[in-house]
Amino acid sequence: MPKGLTRALGASLALVALYSLLGFLIVPGLGLRIANQQLANYARVPAQLQRIEFNPFSLELTLWGLQIGEPGKEQVGFERLYANLSLDSLWTRALHLDAVELDKPRSEVLFAKDGSLNLTQLFKLPASEPKPEAPASEPFPLRIASIKLSEGYLHFEDLRPSEPIEFLYDSMNLELKNLSTLPDDNADMTLVANGPAGGRIDWKGTLGLAPISSEGTLKITDGKMKAWWPYVRDAVPLVLEDGVISLDTHYKLNLSKQTELLLDNTSVRIAPFAIKAPDGRPLARLASLEVSETSIDLAKQLVTVGKIRSEKLETWAALESDGQLDWQKLLASQPAKATPKEKAEPAAAEPSTEEKAAAEPSKPWQVLLKDVQARNYMIHLADRSQKEPVALDVGPLNLDLQGFDSLNKSPFTLKLDTGIGKQGKLQASGEVNLAPVTAKLAVSTNDIDLRVAQAYISPFIRLELRSGMLSSDLKVDLKNTAPLAFSVGGTARVSQLHTLDTIKDRDFVKWQQLDLSGLSYVHGDALTIDKVNLLQPYARFIINEDRSTNVDDLLIPQPAGTASAKQAKPAAASNDKPLGIHIGQIDINDGSANFADLTLTPNFATAVQQLNGQIGTIDNRKPAPAKVDIKGKVDRYAPVTIKGALNPFNPMASLDIATSFKRVELTTLTPYSGKFAGFRIRKGRLNLDVHYLITNGQLKAENKLVVEQLQLGEKVDSPDAVDLPLRLAVALLKDTEGRISIELPVSGDLNNPQFSVMPIVWQTLRNLVLRAAQAPFKFIGGLVTGGGSEDLGTVAFAAGSSDLSGDAQSALDKLAAALKSRPELRLEIEGTSAQTSDGPLIAEQRLEREYQAIWYKILQRRGDKVPANASMLVVDDSDKPAMLEGIYRTRLKQQPPGEWEQLSRDERTAKLREGVIKSWAESAPLLRQLGQARAGNIKDYLVDKGKLEDDRVYFIDTTLGQAEQDGRVITPMHLDAE
Secondary structure, eight states: OOHHHHHHHHHHHHHHHHHHHIIIIIHHHHHHHHHHHHHHHHBSSOEEEEEEEEETTTTEEEEEEEEEEETTEEEEEEEEEEEEEOGGGGTSSSEEEEEEEEESOEEEEEEOTTSOBGGGGSBOOOOOOOOOOOOOOOOOOEEEEEEEEEEEEEEEEEOSSSSOEEEEEEEEEEEEEEEEOSTTOOEEEEEEEEOTTSOEEEEEEEEEETTEEEEEEEEEEEEEGGGTHHHHHTTSOOEEEEEEEEEEEEEEEEOSSSOEEEEEEEEEEEEEEEEEOTTSOEEEEEEEEEEEEEEEETTTTEEEEEEEEEEEEEEEEEEOTTSOBHHHHHHHTSOOOOOOOOOOOOTTOOOOHHHHHHHSOOOOOEEEEEEEEEEEEEEEEEEOSSSSOEEEEEEEEEEEEEEEETTOSSOEEEEEEEEETTTEEEEEEEEEEETTEEEEEEEEEEEEEGGGGHHHHTTTBOEEEEEEEEEEEEEEEEEEETTEEEEEEEEEEEEEEEEEETTTTEEEEEEEEEEEEEEEEETTTEEEEEEEEEESOEEEEEEOTTSOBHHHHHBOOOOTTSHHHHHHHHHHHOOSOOOEEEEOOEEEEEEEEEEEETTSSSOEEEEEEEEEEEEOOEETTSOOOEEEEEEEEETTTEEEEEEEEEOTTOTTTEEEEEEEEEEEEGGGGHHHIIIIISEEEEEEEEEEEEEEEEETTEEEEEEEEEEEEEEEEEEOOOTTSOOSOHHHHHHHHBOTTSEEEEEEEEEEETTSOOOEEOOOOOOOOSSOOOOOOSSHHHHHHHHHHTSOOOOOSEEEEOTTOOOOOHHHHHHHHHHHHHHHTOTTEEEEEEEEEOHHHHHHHHHHHHHHHHHHHHHHHHHHHHTOOOOSSGGGOOOOGGGHHHHHHHHHHHHHSSOOOGGGGGSOHHHHHHHHHHHHHHHHHTOHHHHHHHHHHHHHHHHHHHHHTSOOOGGGEEEEEEEEOOOOTTSOEEEEEEEEEO
């Protein structure tokens, strides 16, 4: 071999050996030493790199075991960092790395309470010198064929919020292919991150650095909301109990000109979710919320939500005593964080282009909701602003919403279906617009419990709303909110309304059903109702001893200066057109009423039943009066009619009413006769025709009375009685048919009343009807028994009972047949009761009715369905002892004796029962009622079974008699002739 070649080969081998020595040993050692020296000089915490490996031939560099931080508490580090430089970097004018691999990197990102970040405190960095601004330059040319991050570890902790925030990802894997800073180059990227407590991040797509751009998919699975919730809680005081969120979206990001971000095919799921107030009370619980088919375009400021599905939201809201919502007070209770003051600009400085752009109004975001469904919501509402708190549950609530546009380019459709309270239902559907606020809705309700309004009427009237159900079918058209303009049309029904006078604990007003058809209301203009239909209405009216009424007693005086008083003055002074009211027709079906006058001695009370009829068109904008045609019965048998015309809005201008009463039993008017005439009425019937005519405040009244078979009873001491020989007057007034006819014309100016009563013209009848012979019933009994002497003048009743026995019915059959053969005879029935035999038994019956009444009230307050009346209930014996305690105290007006506390329950109950029974057994009103019931049953049998005309049977005032030896009570009857 030539010496030159040998020397060249030897030199080459020496260079290779030297290059290998430098590359494999000297450079790694020297680099490791320099790296650790620099770490020691600048690091504030222990820092060390364990080993460096370099392959000078393949240009592969590997760093091993970087650890920055206290041993066992390293804050930054990795197990291995590998990089492979490609030789083409020498001629392509770009740094080209074939591969970069990072194994088990570790990062601790910790924010202290004062806001300092741990990573900024790891090194002592020299202060940087200010440099003049350099013109923008091209990014450093770099290409990396493959980047892999394996089993990364990231620990994040933030102590700045009120509660520390901490989360951990202990398995992070990232892979990038073909990363480049060259223009329009994109890298393929995959990121998978998992945490030990659940939660996963999957990120897959492309990444470009010149310009910065990315496109791909991002998926977050089972992310725990508690990890970052303290950030939210510092803004609003809401405590998170539970919350899991998942996200899946495709995205496009481009920062070449402006920030362009598009999220499409996005879906978000939150399930479950629950928050509460700081004091621990629940605020909201949600089973699931799913948002899908959604896109967000940052450049267009457009959010499009395809579907929202929400299930089982339960929330609570309350109106506090100060008139604010608890949610409103809760959110307002969070103090606002102070923001640093902006530096003051010189007064003469011109605003920059950025400032001008910021001052211009920004384009609003547009949110489109295509299809929203909420199912099985439950809302618990409470009103604590009233003296008696009100609670109302709304749900299960189902809501459907389509076509919502936050910019109100088109109305959206709404459908609502929810429960109200225990059994109420509310449905609404239609179109709604938000700017301006308009709506066209079909609203229907069913069985809405009106008792929820009790707390709102209690401050104004002493009335208990025992029951009432509202149903409706309405069309609502909201045209504007400022000023308010809307109209409502449709039908409404209020059923089972029952109000109770809480002073007397008696019925006040009630009805079985109230129907409003053809309802139309235009706000501020008119209320129109085509027809009002009342089924079984009832009202009670009482004149008290001081001449006030029960209505006056119920009204609660309002102090001056209340809201209602303040509003009254502007209303009176207003020149606005009053609300037009038009009611086409009012139908009354099977109505009734009770009337009592306590100024009389004894007190007067009567009842009107079977009220049926119509009231014609009522219109406050038209002078035409409404026609009236109503018929009814007084005490079941006496018919009453009311006919004519009236204007309820101005009765002083026009009224023409004729009222007729026929065959009214005068025994019910005994209190009036006792006060004004000084005698009780033993017998008689009244026919009354009254005609009132008012024209421009001038009254003209014609009153015609016909009294049939009037007989006065015993004398009553009364200071108001007229000083006349009334018995003689009655005898003189009777005509040949036993009638007294009286005409009382009345006239006067209602604006300044001056009434004159025409003298009463006495009409006499000399031939008074004589009573039958000493034994008239034996006589007429012979008419049906073939000449026998059976006495049909008495009816025997079992003790405590008003039921007719078989023998009694048989005798009454014979009596009816006899009276039919004597049409001029009239029968008088003297209802009788005996305290010794009737008292204990009617007390037993009275006690049972009291049990039923109390149980009826309990069921009503609980909102349970109840029968038409309390007598249809069956009270369990186990419930009676508790009721008996209250009955004893109420009836006897005293507490049970103290020594009864030592008795057993059964013995105490027996004592209480004995006291109540004794009290009621001695009750004169109960004995009188039994006597009236016996007389009524006799008459009912003779009329219904015996087919006797009811106008031939009279009642005589009841008496207290003596029982027979076997306990039976005899009710006597008397005969009279026309």
